[in-house]
Amino acid sequence: MPNRNPQLNADGALTHLLTLEGLPPAVIRQILDTAVPFVGIAEREVKKVPLLRGKAVFNLFFENSTRTRTTFEIAAKRLSADVINLNIGASSTSKGETLLDTVDNLVAMDADLFVVRHAQSGAPHLIASHLIAKGRTHVHVVNAGDGRHAHPTQGLLDLYTIRHYKGDFANLTVAVVGDVLHSRVARSLIHGLTTLGTAEVRVIGPRTLLPAHVESMGVQVYEDMRLGLANCDVVVMLRLQNERMKGALLPSAGEYFKHYGLTMDKLAAAKEDVIVMHPGPMNRGVEIDSAVADGARSVILPQVTFGIAVRMAVMSILAGA
Amino acid sequence: MSAAGYRYGRDAIGTLEIRNGRVIDPASGTDRHAPVYVADGAIAAIGDAPSGWRAERMLDAAGRVVAPGLVDLAARLREPGLEHKATLESELEAAIAGGVTSLACPPDTDPPLDEPGLVEMLKHRARLINRAHVYPIGALTVALAGETLTEMGELAEAGCVAFSQADTPLVDTQVLLRAMQYAATFGHAVWLRPQDPYLARGGVAHEGEVATRLGLPAIPAMAETVALSTIFALVRDTRVHLHVCRLSTAEGVAMVAAAKREGLPVTCDVAVHHLHLCDVDIGWFDSMAHLVPPLRGTRDRAALRAGVADGTIDAVCSDHAPVDDDGKQLPFGEAEPGATGLELLLPLTLKWAQEERVDLASALARITVHAARVLRVPAGSLAVGAPADICIFDPHHAWRVTPAALRSQGRNTPFAGYELVGRTMTTIVGGQVVFEA
Amino acid sequence: MTTGLPDAEGTLHELIERMRPAVAYDAAFVGIYSGGAWLAERLAREIAGDHPLGFIDVSFYRDDYATTGLKGGTKRSEIPFDVTGATIVLIDDVLFTGRSVRAAINELFDFGRPASIELAVLIDRGGRELPIEATYAGARLAVARDQNVVLSRDAAGRLSLGIEPFRAS
Numbered sequence: 001m002p003n004r005n006p007q008l009n010a011d012g013a014l015t016h017l018l019t020l021e022g023l024p025p026a027v028i029r030q031i032l033d034t035a036v037p038f039v040g041i042a043e044r045e046v047k048k049v050p051l052l053r054g055k056a057v058f059n060l061f062f063e064n065s066t067r068t069r070t071t072f073e074i075a076a077k078r079l080s081a082d083v084i085n086l087n088i089g090a091s092s093t094s095k096g097e098t099l100l101d102t103v104d105n106l107v108a109m110d111a112d113l114f115v116v117r118h119a120q121s122g123a124p125h126l127i128a129s130h131l132i133a134k135g136r137t138h139v140h141v142v143n144a145g146d147g148r149h150a151h152p153t154q155g156l157l158d159l160y161t162i163r164h165y166k167g168d169f170a171n172l173t174v175a176v177v178g179d180v181l182h183s184r185v186a187r188s189l190i191h192g193l194t195t196l197g198t199a200e201v202r203v204i205g206p207r208t209l210l211p212a213h214v215e216s217m218g219v220q221v222y223e224d225m226r227l228g229l230a231n232c233d234v235v236v237m238l239r240l241q242n243e244r245m246k247g248a249l250l251p252s253a254g255e256y257f258k259h260y261g262l263t264m265d266k267l268a269a270a271k272e273d274v275i276v277m278h279p280g281p282m283n284r285g286v287e288i289d290s291a292v293a294d295g296a297r298s299v300i301l302p303q304v305t306f307g308i309a310v311r312m313a314v315m316s317i318l319a320g321a
Numbered sequence: 322m323s324a325a326g327y328r329y330g331r332d333a334i335g336t337l338e339i340r341n342g343r344v345i346d347p348a349s350g351t352d353r354h355a356p357v358y359v360a361d362g363a364i365a366a367i368g369d370a371p372s373g374w375r376a377e378r379m380l381d382a383a384g385r386v387v388a389p390g391l392v393d394l395a396a397r398l399r400e401p402g403l404e405h406k407a408t409l410e411s412e413l414e415a416a417i418a419g420g421v422t423s424l425a426c427p428p429d430t431d432p433p434l435d436e437p438g439l440v441e442m443l444k445h446r447a448r449l450i451n452r453a454h455v456y457p458i459g460a461l462t463v464a465l466a467g468e469t470l471t472e473m474g475e476l477a478e479a480g481c482v483a484f485s486q487a488d489t490p491l492v493d494t495q496v497l498l499r500a501m502q503y504a505a506t507f508g509h510a511v512w513l514r515p516q517d518p519y520l521a522r523g524g525v526a527h528e529g530e531v532a533t534r535l536g537l538p539a540i541p542a543m544a545e546t547v548a549l550s551t552i553f554a555l556v557r558d559t560r561v562h563l564h565v566c567r568l569s570t571a572e573g574v575a576m577v578a579a580a581k582r583e584g585l586p587v588t589c590d591v592a593v594h595h596l597h598l599c600d601v602d603i604g605w606f607d608s609m610a611h612l613v614p615p616l617r618g619t620r621d622r623a624a625l626r627a628g629v630a631d632g633t634i635d636a637v638c639s640d641h642a643p644v645d646d647d648g649k650q651l652p653f654g655e656a657e658p659g660a661t662g663l664e665l666l667l668p669l670t671l672k673w674a675q676e677e678r679v680d681l682a683s684a685l686a687r688i689t690v691h692a693a694r695v696l697r698v699p700a701g702s703l704a705v706g707a708p709a710d711i712c713i714f715d716p717h718h719a720w721r722v723t724p725a726a727l728r729s730q731g732r733n734t735p736f737a738g739y740e741l742v743g744r745t746m747t748t749i750v751g752g753q754v755v756f757e758a
Numbered sequence: 759m760t761t762g763l764p765d766a767e768g769t770l771h772e773l774i775e776r777m778r779p780a781v782a783y784d785a786a787f788v789g790i791y792s793g794g795a796w797l798a799e800r801l802a803r804e805i806a807g808d809h810p811l812g813f814i815d816v817s818f819y820r821d822d823y824a825t826t827g828l829k830g831g832t833k834r835s836e837i838p839f840d841v842t843g844a845t846i847v848l849i850d851d852v853l854f855t856g857r858s859v860r861a862a863i864n865e866l867f868d869f870g871r872p873a874s875i876e877l878a879v880l881i882d883r884g885g886r887e888l889p890i891e892a893t894y895a896g897a898r899l900a901v902a903r904d905q906n907v908v909l910s911r912d913a914a915g916r917l918s919l920g921i922e923p924f925r926a927s
Contacts (some may be wrong), residue, residue, distance in 0.1 A: 005605075010622075013827070023535065030830055033830065033831075033832075034828060034830070034832060036832075036833075036834055037815060037818070037832045037833060037834040037835065038818075039834070040834045040836075044868055044869050045841075045842070045868070045869055045870050045908055046867075046868035046869070048868060049818035049819065049865075049868070050818070050819060050864070051818050051828075076386060098384060098647060098651070099651065099652070100650055101648075118652065120651075120652035120653065120654045120655055121535055121536040121537050121606065121652070121653065121654060122537075122605075122606030122652045122653040122654070123652040124650070125606045126606065126608075126650070126652050126653075129605070130650075145419065146536070146652075147537075147652075147654070148536030148537075148538075149535055149536030149537070150536065164719065187534070187536055211533040211539075212528050212529065212532075212533060212539065212541070213528075213529055213530040213533050214533055215536075216533065217532040217534065221765060232371050254602065269673050316818075316828050317827070317828055320823055320824075320826070320827025320828045321827055
């Protein structure tokens with residue numbers, strides 16, 4: 001029964017990145033600080049540093065995502081690591097190989113780091129616990145998104161972005177808008193913001209898209225978007241997936257846009273120097289208006305650049321543990 | 322005490338004397354030190370020896386409690402069909418190692434217990450193995466599909482003591498009504514687990530702060546209370562004897578209490594795990610804590626504990642469900658729910674009693690006479706003439722739960738590593754010693 | 759403070775006198791953080807010519823990552839000029855095993871292909887483990903292996919040298 005936080009090893013160093021929940025603020029700050037020098041790598045002729053040379057990074061994606069996988073691949077290659085992509089999906093399960101069997105086989109092939117995306121909350125925890133139980137202390141797991149639970153690298157790059165444009169978190173009001181219920185991005189960001197002492201964190205959405213007891217995560221709940229955006233420094237828009245209409249959670253994208261879509265008009269309630277973020281990919285006209293997405297307050301494109309640097313920072317901290 | 326292993330088998334059915342033990346028989350209110358005399362598979366006397374008594378075998382129960390063999394209202398034996406998880410042999414060994422001498426098994430085998438032939442075979446196998454008494458619960462509908470009634474009369478004759486849907490929801494309320502009416506006609510008991518399938522759809526954990534933080538699809542407490550409302554309305558109309566299986570919410574306890582006050586013929590049980598654990602015990606997605614019904618909040622746990630103490634909840638059961646490693650070594654939501662429990666029913670019940678300051682006899686009642694009453698079988702008591710099904714346990718013995726040392730084929734328990742107090746030392750079924758620690 | 763250690767400002771003066779007649783007019787001065795960076799700033803100010811200034815952090819190129827991991831405090835390397843074809847003077851405070859310089863050279867080559875690299879150090883304390891030598895050295899010093907020579911800078915910008923016990927990370 002794993003009682004200790006499996007993310008930290010016996011020396012208190014980060015050995016797996018599974019969730020931002022429960023990470024000491026110093027560890028989060030260390031990752032953000034380490035990402036700073038990595039941002040400059042993209043401007044060099046040789047966009048690589050040799051830190052992970054000779055290491056094998058396996059992208060274990062049980063849930064498809066070209067976008068996230070590509071970002072991790074770029075990050076790993078910029079660290080000079082060897083990258084192998086495995087789109088498990090149906091292949092292993094059809095052969096009857098269990099998740100942990102797959103992991104064991106790859107460890108036998110000298111995997112050093114697993115980047116795992118899975119549709120089930122807790123899958124990366126299972127893999128990390130398994131590795132710990134087998135004494136494989138030099139194999140590390142990065143959670144690239146598990147079910148609704150966590151997407152810690154996204155949370156970190158969002159924190160990096162906010163810090164880059166706004167400085168310290170202590171005086172900020174940050175609003176997270178949309179389908180919080182199903183969003184691992186939202187959960188990770190909320191944990192990161194509260195851990196770093198953000199003054200006020202708000203969630204905005206219709207009741208059907210807000211999880212029960214969400215206040216216990218340290219947020220204020222707003223069902224009215226204009227009220228929720230009042231005086232915000234940062235607005236983070238979440239993607240609304242098409243399936244939500246089928247699950248009787250929402251009647252239509254149009255009605256959603258009317259009440260919860262970010263337009264210039266609604267944004268006016270926030271502070272003048274507000275920044276607008278989105279984890280991507282965007283549904284223009286559903287959760288966000290093109291005028292805002294392409295406007296002066298949007299930092300959506302820089303988020304992507306920061307994302308590679310943050311992932312490089314995470315992998316180099318883990319692989320050096 | 323012997324060192325390793327235990328002896329079991331066909332002791333001669335003769336005379337057996339148990340000396341120096343503290344005899345607790347909740348059914349009769351007995352709680353005193355006295356010898357117990359067993360002959361011809363039955364309790365011959367307690368206290369004064371029968372005339373002409375000569376013991377062929379003597380058991381010394383000094384420092385131990387001599388209690389009726391435990392009665393467990395829900396223990397999955399996995400036969401027929403699920404032998405890769407467990408077999409009758411392994412699970413009945415687990416039962417007697419836990420002091421359980423009578424147990425009811427739910428109909429969710431493969432195929433489900435919806436035909437007399439299956440039930441007869443099960444009973445026959447159990448008799449041959451000659452350990453604990455097995456009381457099958459028959460399927461309420463064919464294949465548990467919720468459409469056609471089973472031949473309850475035939476199944477009862479084959480040995481079924483009640484009828485249930487196990488964990489499969491019966492969605493069609495008209496079919497449910499008819500099933501209850503039919504069962505009531507013949508005096509059969511219907512056992513139902515109250516869970517509305519739509520509100521519970523997709524959920525794997527209790528709707529609360531823990532599920533929200535962990536991003537686990539949730540089952541609201543309403544899934545239980547909505548189902549209970551429906552069930553009680555139907556009971557009010559049909560007057561069928563209805564047993565509510567595995568209560569899990571505080572509101573549910575209140576509803577059962579109200580139903581009993583109203584005079585509805587309702588009983589209920591709780592799984593012993595829910596008296597101790599709550600959703601926080603999921604910890605880091607520990608699939609051992611993936612149970613149905615889910616582990617709920619601390620308020621719910623407190624209400625369940627109080628409900629057992631004040632009698633709203635009639636009996637405590639193990640809800641024994643052995644699951645193989647492959648079934649548990651999966652992400653939480655995909656893992657098979659259930660925990661092995663036959664060997665932990667006694668110590669976990671004692672733990673609840675000690676923490677709630679309930680006396681030993683009352684605690685034992687919940688796993689002996691009250692359970693037997695729900696089951697409507699002659700078990701759970703040490704009355705003169707009753708079958709000699711006896712559990713001799715040491716109420717002070719502390720031991721650590723080690724999954725590998727459990728006799729059940731299922732090693733899946735959220736109590737792994739816990740230190741518990743209370744251990745079965747000797748189990749007697751029908752006058753034979755079948756287990757000695 | 760410790761006897762036997764030269765005065766940093768005086769040694770810097772010696773180094774400048776050696777470099778002034780020899781460095782190219784347009785040589786770039788690239789200092790390795792932190793001591794080398796301070797020195798690079800001073801050299802760029804005091805040696806006439808057009809000397810682009812750069813700073814380099816070698817954390818990502820060290821050879822001890824496998825044993826000690828990433829230490830905190832990594833700074834961004836700033837090379838605001840085109841390395842390809844450049845004449846570079848790499849500057850560090852203390853030359854010891856030569857491993858930091860090896861890392862710095864590797865990093866510079868990831869920015870481009872320089873025309874040449876010279877090495878200027880304030881203190882050469884011997885103990886080389888790689889075939890690397892300083893083109894310009896302020897002073898040579900013998901130091902016990904279990905001790906570190908450390909350059910510090912006060913609020914007014916004055917440099918000074920000190921000795922510390924070697925701390926394994």
